[in-house]
Amino acid sequence: MDQIRPCPSGLHKPDSPALGGPVNRFSAPQAQAACPLKTPVSLITELCKHARTSADRINTASLREGNLAVSENFSENLRSLCAEHGSIAQICREVGINRQQFNRYLNGSSLPAAHNLRRIARFFEIPEARLFAPQAEFEAQLRDAASTTPAGPSDSFLEPFRAQHRNLKRYLGFYHAYFRTPSWGEGIFCALTRFIEKDGFILSRNLEIAHDPEQSIRQISRYQGLVTLRGNRLFITEHERAHEGSVAQTILFSAHRQQLKYLRGMTMGVAWRPFPRPYAARAIWKRLDERVSAREAIAACGVYPVRSPRIDPTVRNYLETPAKEDMPDMPGSVLL
Known part of the structure; x- marks a missing residue:
């Protein structure tokens, strides 16, 4: 009789007849049919x-x-x-x-x-x-990466102005800057300003031209500076391109994020007549259309009477009506 291998279903190996034990009642074929045996290959495959x-x-x-x-x-x-x-x-x-x-x-x-x-x-x-x-x-x-080179005083000052081209890309272009300065009495001063990008910095270029025919006084001032965006506010720090020229600071904001035609805020500088003295005044910038030529933009600079038809009503209203949150009960420009 063929030997029967162990069966996982619980059937026992038949006793050996040579030892006098009982013979299993299943024959070898029957036992294999009752308990299908797995070959080593199938066991290995399953494992x-x-x-x-x-x-x-x-x-x-x-x-x-x-x-x-x-x-x-x-x-x-x-x-x-x-x-x-x-x-x-x-x-x-x-x-x-x-x-x-x-x-x-x-x-x-x-x-x-x-x-x-x-x-x-x-x-x-x-x-x-x-x-x-x-x-x-x-x-x-x-x-x-930030500490590859030791930071000096100029590095610390320039840090807020670095890598501003992404934040200020949409502000690039020409503007007419309107404000009132003690140097020119009650008139509204109009200057030309341009924002340009260079080496990751946003640079400002400012040109002020004014003429007083009665007193034969003519003013031509040029400023250059840096611009940064902090908390949806534009901070512009400029210095006059002259020997011992003054330093000016302007802070502007847009009434609506998607509206860049007008930028409102405050400017601080030094009035040069009748004697040098610091002042602060409301300022509003109007973005120029790309079709306006440089010659036309420069020709529009100067000092205008408050009621001049050449002054945009939005500009006039902002400069004539100080908001309570600015400086209550004070005129449009403040001497300090």
Whole structure:
């Protein structure tokens, strides 16, 4: 009789007749039919299958954990970068990504597609791969990049003005700057200003031209300076291009984010007659149409009577009606 191998269903190996034990009531073929036996090859195949299933589960879990860590790293690093660049809405406009979608990147619920990742990396001027680094490593790399050269006094002063071309790109162009200065009495002064971009900085160029035929006085002043955006406010610091020329400061804002025709605010400088003295005055800038030539823009500079038809009503109303939040019960310009 052929020997019967162990059966996983619980059938026992038949006792050996030579030892006088009872003979199994199943013959070898019958026993094999009742309990199908697996060959070594089939057993190995099944074990391999179970091993692959277990490995797949482990790999899936590891992959899920890895994706979660990558998403957290990216969102933390993106939040860190945005904290250094002010308005998130402005970042979304410059990058070209919907605010709702950008918020998903910030809270870690979504990762950007390849094209959006490239946009974000280009905006912040950082390699794409670095955005996924662990936060501690990411912050260390940023600190190392910022401290490659020791900062001197000029570096500290210029820091707020660096890398402003992204924030201020839409402000580039020509403006007529209107304000009232004690140097020219009650008239409205109109100057020509231009914003240009150079090496990541936004530069201001200002030209003031005025003529008083009665007193044969003519003023030509040129200023140059730097511009930065902080909290939706434009800060313009300029110095006069003359020996011991004065330094002026102007702060402007747009009434609506999408409206750049008028920029309102305050300017502070030094009146040069009848004697030098500091003053502060309301200022409003009007953006010039691209069709206006440089000659026409310069010709419009000067001092105008308040009721001159050449003064835009919006400009006149702003300069004539000081808001309570400015300086209550004080005229349009203030001597200090």
